Amino acid sequence: xxxxxxxxxxxxxxxxxxxxxxxxxxxxxxxxxxxxxxxxxxxxxxxxxxxxxxxxxxxxxxxxxxxxxxxxxxxxxxxxxxxxxxxxxxxxxxxxxxxxxxxxxxxxxxxxxxxxxxxxxxxxxxxxxxxxxxxxxxxxxxxxxxxxxxxxxxxxxxxxxxxxxxxxxxxxxxxxxxxxxxxxxxxxxxxxxxxxxxxxxxxxxxxxxxxxxxxxxxxxxxxxxxxxxxxxxxxxxxxxxxxxxxxxxxxxxxxxxxxxxxxxxxxxxxxxxxxxxx
Numbered sequence: 001x002x003x004x005x006x007x008x009x010x011x012x013x014x015x016x017x018x019x020x021x022x023x024x025x026x027x028x029x030x031x032x033x034x035x036x037x038x039x040x041x042x043x044x045x046x047x048x049x050x051x052x053x054x055x056x057x058x059x060x061x062x063x064x065x066x067x068x069x070x071x072x073x074x075x076x077x078x079x080x081x082x083x084x085x086x087x088x089x090x091x092x093x094x095x096x097x098x099x100x101x102x103x104x105x106x107x108x109x110x111x112x113x114x115x116x117x118x119x120x121x122x123x124x125x126x127x128x129x130x131x132x133x134x135x136x137x138x139x140x141x142x143x144x145x146x147x148x149x150x151x152x153x154x155x156x157x158x159x160x161x162x163x164x165x166x167x168x169x170x171x172x173x174x175x176x177x178x179x180x181x182x183x184x185x186x187x188x189x190x191x192x193x194x195x196x197x198x199x200x201x202x203x204x205x206x207x208x209x210x211x212x213x214x215x216x217x218x219x220x221x222x223x224x225x226x227x228x229x230x231x232x233x234x235x236x237x238x239x240x241x242x243x244x245x246x247x248x249x250x251x252x253x254x255x256x257x258x259x260x261x262x263x264x265x266x267x268x269x270x271x272x273x274x275x276x277x278x
Contacts, residue, residue: 095171095182111181112170121245134163134191158198163191
C-alpha cells in the first residue's frame with residue numbers, strides 16, 4: 001500500500017471538490033517547490049476532518065487486507081517465478097480479462113513471426129532509423145513553433161530526447177480457436193510518443209459521434225430503444241483480425257484532415273487552412 005500516492009490522490013480529490021483547479025495543462029511543468037495554501041471555511045475544515053478519519057480507517061483496513069492477501073498469493077507468485085525460469089514456456093496475460101496465460105515459447109515465437117512476415121504491414125530494415133527520425137521530428141516541431149502552430153510549452157513537451165525504437169509483443173486471444181496473438185507495438189520512449197499524446201488530446205472531440213458505441217451497456221440500451229420487427233432480423237457480428245495494424249494510415253490522416261479543415265474550418269487551435277499544412 002503506497003501511503004504517499006494515496007494521500008496525494010485524496011488531497012487532489014478534496015481540492016477539486018472545493019473547486020480549485022490549476023491553470024497548468026498536463027504537459028506543462030509545475031514548480032515542485034511552489035507552496036500552495038487555501039483559506040478554508042469552518043464547514044470545509046469540518047469536511048476535511050471527516051474525510052481524513054474515513055481515509056485513516058480505509059488505510060488500516062487496506063493494510064490488513066493486503067497482509068491476508070499476501071499470505072494467499074505468495075505461494076502462487078513463487079510458483080510463477082519458478083515457471084518463468086523455464087525457457088521452454090512463455091508467461092503472459094491475455095488480450096482481454098485478468099488471467100495468466102502459459103504458452104510454449106516456440107509456438108509464441110512462430111505466431112509473432114507470422115505477424116511480422118506480413119509485408120503490407122511491416123518492413124524489415126537494415127539499420128535502426130530512430131536517431132534520424134528523432135532529428136527530423138525535432139526540426140519539424142521547431143518549425144511549427146516558429147510559425148505559431150505550437151506553443152512554447154507544447155514544443156517542449158513534444159520535443160523528443162533520447163528516443164528508443166518501439167517494442168513489439170503479442171497478447172494471446174484465449175477466446176479464439178488456435179489462440180491467435182494480438183500484436184502490440186509499445187510506443188513508450190519512442191520519438192513520437194509525446195507528440196501522440198498531444199495529438200490525442202487535440203483530436204479528442206472528433207471521437208464524439210452518434211454512430212460510436214462507447215461500451216456494451218450503451219449498445220444494449222440503444223438496441224432496446226429500437227422499434228423494429230425482429231421476426232425477420234438477425235444480428236451479425238464481424239470479427240476483424242489484427243485491426244490496428246491494418247488501418248490504412250494515409251486514408252485515416254486524410255479523414256482527420258477533412259474533418260478538421262474541410263468543408264468548413266473547425267480547427268480551434270490554428271487559423272491555418274489545410275492547404276497550408278499539406
